[in-house]
Amino acid sequence: MKKQLLVTAMAVGISLCGFAQTKGTNALSFGxxxxxxxxxxxxxxxxxxxxxxxxxxxFFFKDNDKIGLDLTYGLNKNSSGNASSQEQKSYGGNLSYQHYFPLVKTLFAYAGGKAAYTYSKSDNLSDSSYPQVSGYKSNQYAIGAYGGITWFVSKRFALETSLLSADIVYNKTEQNEINANNYFTKNEYTSFNFSSQGVINNLGFKIYILF
Incomplete structure (x- = not known):
């Protein structure tokens, strides 16, 4: 009887702890x-x-605690007929820490923090009737806290969504402009702000491969 109770308790413990939040687990993610x-x-x-x-x-350096590194790349293109077009590229990365809290079986909530850096570059091209060329370069630094839900689907896969975040952001932008008369201007802007977002406007997903 005692043996059966012990086996049952172990099975319940495993089901509540999920599959892969244990020390030494690696997690590769992409989005x-x-x-x-x-x-x-x-x-x-x-x-x-x-x-x-x-x-x-x-990397889970201990049970339910993970440190991570994310690299990002973005490409945005906007055009308005033949009149003008804009292309923006961004490169960045962040270091993060997450702690996981068991909810039901393989469903977990998490909370953590991160430090991030993003470099952006944009070029604008106007039509031939007014050959104005302008663009900017931007450096952005951010620290923040965030949280969400993770579902450890199996021993090898997990799905994660970000629901809440709060960030402190510092941004420095340099804008260059050349007009039709080849007149060059340069402007610099800096900004500092604190922002928070919730489930409705900050819903994002990640897929993890665990090994």
Whole structure:
């Protein structure tokens, strides 16, 4: 009887602890986000195409505690007929820490923090009737806290969503412009802000491969 109770308790413990939140587990993650928008009327047409890619690695240094590194790349293109177009590229990365809290079987909540850096570059090209060229370079630094839900689907796969976040962001932007008369101007902007987001406007997903 005692043996049966012990086996039952172990089985319940395993089901509650999930599959792969144990010390020594590696987690490889990737994410892709792509969207296209198009608007047209009698005398105009605008197009917008946005793509972002994320590749990350995480390591459970102890049960339910993970550190991670994520690398990101983004490419956004906007055009307005033949009049003008804009292309923006961004590169970045972040270091993160997450602690997982068991909810039901393989479903976990998590909370953590991160430090991030993003470099962005944008170029604007106007039509030939007014050959103005402008662009900017931006460096952004951020620290923040965030949380969400993770479902450890199996021993090898997990799905994770980010529901809440709060960030402190510092941004420095340098804008260069050349007009039709080859007149060059340079502007610099800095900003500092604190923001928080919730489930409705900050829903994102990750897929983990565990090994």
């Amino acid at each position: 892709v986000n792509s969207s296209t928008n198009k608007s047209s009327g009698n005398n105009y047409e605008t197009k917008s195409k946005n793509n972002s890619f994320t590749l990350g690695y995480g």
